[in-house]
Amino acid sequence: MRPDLFEAPDYYNLDELLTDEHKLVRDAAREWVKREISPIIEDYAQKAEFPTQIINGLAEIGAFGPYIPMEYGGAGLDQISYGLIMQEIERGDSGVRSTASVQSSLVMYPIWKYGNEEQRQKYLPKLASGEWIGCFGLTEPDHGSNPGGMMTNFKDMGDHYLLNGAKMWISNAPFAQVAVVWAKNEEGRIHGLIVERGMEGFTTPETHNKWSLRASATGELIFDNVKVPKENVLPNKSGLGAPLGCLDSARYGIAWGAIGAAMDCYDTALRYSKERMQFGKPIGQFQLQQKKLAEMITEITKAQLLTWRLGVLRNDGKATSAQISMAKRNNVDMAINIAREARQILGGMGITGEYSIMRHMMNLESVITYEGTHDIHLLITGLDVTGLNAFK
Numbered sequence: 001m002r003p004d005l006f007e008a009p010d011y012y013n014l015d016e017l018l019t020d021e022h023k024l025v026r027d028a029a030r031e032w033v034k035r036e037i038s039p040i041i042e043d044y045a046q047k048a049e050f051p052t053q054i055i056n057g058l059a060e061i062g063a064f065g066p067y068i069p070m071e072y073g074g075a076g077l078d079q080i081s082y083g084l085i086m087q088e089i090e091r092g093d094s095g096v097r098s099t100a101s102v103q104s105s106l107v108m109y110p111i112w113k114y115g116n117e118e119q120r121q122k123y124l125p126k127l128a129s130g131e132w133i134g135c136f137g138l139t140e141p142d143h144g145s146n147p148g149g150m151m152t153n154f155k156d157m158g159d160h161y162l163l164n165g166a167k168m169w170i171s172n173a174p175f176a177q178v179a180v181v182w183a184k185n186e187e188g189r190i191h192g193l194i195v196e197r198g199m200e201g202f203t204t205p206e207t208h209n210k211w212s213l214r215a216s217a218t219g220e221l222i223f224d225n226v227k228v229p230k231e232n233v234l235p236n237k238s239g240l241g242a243p244l245g246c247l248d249s250a251r252y253g254i255a256w257g258a259i260g261a262a263m264d265c266y267d268t269a270l271r272y273s274k275e276r277m278q279f280g281k282p283i284g285q286f287q288l289q290q291k292k293l294a295e296m297i298t299e300i301t302k303a304q305l306l307t308w309r310l311g312v313l314r315n316d317g318k319a320t321s322a323q324i325s326m327a328k329r330n331n332v333d334m335a336i337n338i339a340r341e342a343r344q345i346l347g348g349m350g351i352t353g354e355y356s357i358m359r360h361m362m363n364l365e366s367v368i369t370y371e372g373t374h375d376i377h378l379l380i381t382g383l384d385v386t387g388l389n390a391f392k
């Protein structure tokens with residue numbers, strides 16, 4: 001891969017809306033991505049391997065629990081700083097952002113919000129430092145968009161619970177030490193359980209042959225009569241709203257992350273269009289290429305404004321789940337379209353690993369599917385504006 005010459009587009013001077021702390025956090029993450037991710041990521045994506053050596057660095061830039069209070073090892077930052085960190089990491093690679101999203105919003109968040117004090121003290125500092133990596137098991141082979149139908153279940157055996165079932169498509173599963181798993185009790189009520197690697201009957205086979213998110217490890221979680229100690233159940237929230245509440249936080253991070261991927265594709269295509277000569281001119285001088293670039297920067301700017309405003313609403317505790325769905329859906333769609341257009345600007349070079357665009361494009365095929373598909377988020381907006389539920 002070529003040297004990383006990334007320059008972030010800021011067409012509407014959005015930096016003026018950021019505090020000094022936001023800019024400090026963002027710039028530290030940006031520099032780290034340039035130094036630690038860009039030089040290696042293409043190789044790891046090609047060989048379909050997660051670069052475990054970056055875990056300490058992710059912890060150091062505050063990517064594990066950016067908004068978790070410092071008393072639990074988190075960075076104690078606000079929602080905009082959290083978003084900016086996700087943007088910068090996904091500028092490098094969506095798979096790396098996935099690892100950070102899952103750790104922060106899908107593992108640390110439920111332990112912080114739904115766990116008791118012993119659980120917080122036991123798990124959060126180790127997750128914040130990267131000593132432990134976590135994963136989040138909601139999706140099952142037969143229940144993806146409809147997680148409420150899940151079959152994974154646990155039975156009360158007196159001094160412990162017995163967990164059975166299977167989860168599929170789980171990011172970080174192959175190497176995670178801790179899994180937050182959603183399962184039904186004997187009354188059919190959904191609860192979160194903390195399952196640790198090494199518990200008998202718990203296995204995590206890796207999912208191979210992905211053409212997308214290749215630098216992220218994905219796997220299954222198999223529970224075959226796993227004895228889970230009773231103190232490992234998250235006591236403070238149950239029902240489908242509990243996992244969906246975690247998804248709000250992760251989807252918000254993805255809305256920012258997708259802007260990072262789009263910015264990288266735009267910046268690469270813009271630079272290429274000024275250097276690549278055809279018919280005696282830089283291709284950026286042709287109107288057809290200018291149309292692509294002008295539309296890209298317009299869409300990026302709209303997404304930046306939407307997402308910054310969502311961050312302000314989240315800081316005030318006022319963002320609704322439907323507003324988050326709109327941003328996740330819009331921004332990932334925006335990013336995947338920009339990746340496709342940017343790829344065309346690079347012609348044949350666009351399909352190679354010399355440039356990041358094709359990797360972003362393939363990664364975004366997962367991002368547009370996980371954490372609620374493009375269709376599901378549209379239906380959430382549809383329900384919000386009409387009051388009529390397409391899922392029932």
Ligand code: TGC
Nearest residue numbers: 098101138145147148171240241244245321370371372391
């Ligand atoms: P529904 O009846 O609408 O809701 C059930 C209960 O949940 C409440 N609720 C929410 N609570 C918090 N946040 C939200 N976003 C919520 N949405 C709904 C709701 O109020 C209700 O509460 P209560 O008290 O009345 O019981 O549920 P439904 O079965 O009709 O499903 C609705 C639907 C389809 C929108 C939902 O299930 C959904 O979002 N499906 C998509 C599934 C999904 O996003 N899966 C993601 C898996 S994790 C993942 O992909 C990680 S990738 C990580 C990475 O690598 O980055």
Ligand code: FAD
Nearest residue numbers: 136137138139144145169170171366369370371372373375
């Ligand atoms: P399905 O639900 O089978 O959907 C198939 C198609 O049907 C989609 O186009 C969908 O939009 C459409 N559809 C479904 N229902 C409706 C409807 N009511 N109306 C209209 N259209 C509908 N899950 C986790 O729990 N933890 C993870 O860490 C995790 N990581 C992932 C990593 C990767 C790389 C991938 C690809 C997925 C991951 N997932 C994870 C799973 C992800 O959340 C699901 O893939 C996603 O929710 C969709 O479920 P599905 O794949 O079963 O698709």
